[in-house]
Ligand SMILES: [Zn+2]
């Protein structure tokens with residue numbers, strides 16, 4: 001049985017928090033459902049899901065469609081595309097069966113790499129290795145999600161580098177439908193020809209409003225559009241993420257310092273740390289640049305933005321003495337003038 005291996009390599013960095021992560025989660029269900037209705041795909045397509053943030057792991061090994069269940073997507077700090085590429089090459093080597101004198105191997109695998117940002121680690125070595133050893137063995141399709149994706153550095157090794165410009169529910173569904181149609185048409189053409197090396201027959205997107213097929217131009221000023229801060233719940237010791245988005249130019253005050261408005265909080269799970277980049281982060285922001293806030297999404301404490309001198313952000317109910325869940329020292333909480341720096345997460 002010759003398989004058509006499909007690897008979904010998905011960015012689960014913090015910038016995906018909220019709608020993008022939910023749409024991606026639902027998108028995997030949609031993809032599985034629609035491929036199961038295609039007899040060619042059902043017969044030969046095998047799906048694997050690899051997720052990456054600061055760390056990379058396999059969430060689902062290559063599995064035939066009929067028994068594939070979309071895994072829950074985690075979230076972590078960092079977006080290590082270099083690490084993700086290296087890991088994917090190892091997985092291809094481990095899981096894809098090569099042809100030999102006695103058996104026909106698997107069909108050429110297709111890798112869909114999806115990210116909404118740029119890489120936070122070095123990528124040159126991984127890109128060079130792919131170009132040398134994998135360019136003829138696997139088809140890489142690089143998909144930028146949203147306006148801040150920066151994936152043009154993958155263009156030398158990708159069959160296509162595309163961008164989904166808008167991340168509305170509707171556009172995202174069409175984006176997933178396009179991936180599904182590409183897998184279907186490839187299954188059909190190799191099903192009919194039985195050739196390993198059929199050319200890439202990615203579907204042409206049918207919807208002109210979906211500006212998916214466009215040479216990906218890197219976004220400008222990516223980091224400055226939002227700020228993500230991570231905190232720890234004092235009660236549950238679970239992490240949470242607060243997102244601040246940059247105010248539009250007409251709402252910016254006359255200071256030099258750009259102003260950010262609170263837009264949402266995400267209750268992360270324990271595995272957040274396992275997925276995060278371990279390198280120390282020196283990226284900070286002045287608290288005075290941030291406005292708005294929220295309560296703790298885990299325990300319901302009134303303020304999620306208490307800070308300790310160790311740098312930890314955590315939740316508190318009000319003024320008084322509390323134990324910092326980061327360094328475990330006791331600190332007195334009172335009002336501050338907002339004139340200090342806090343550590344930004346990697347996004
Ligand atoms: Zn809490």
Ligand SMILES: [Zn+2]
Nearest residue numbers: 308310324327
């Ligand atoms: Zn502390």
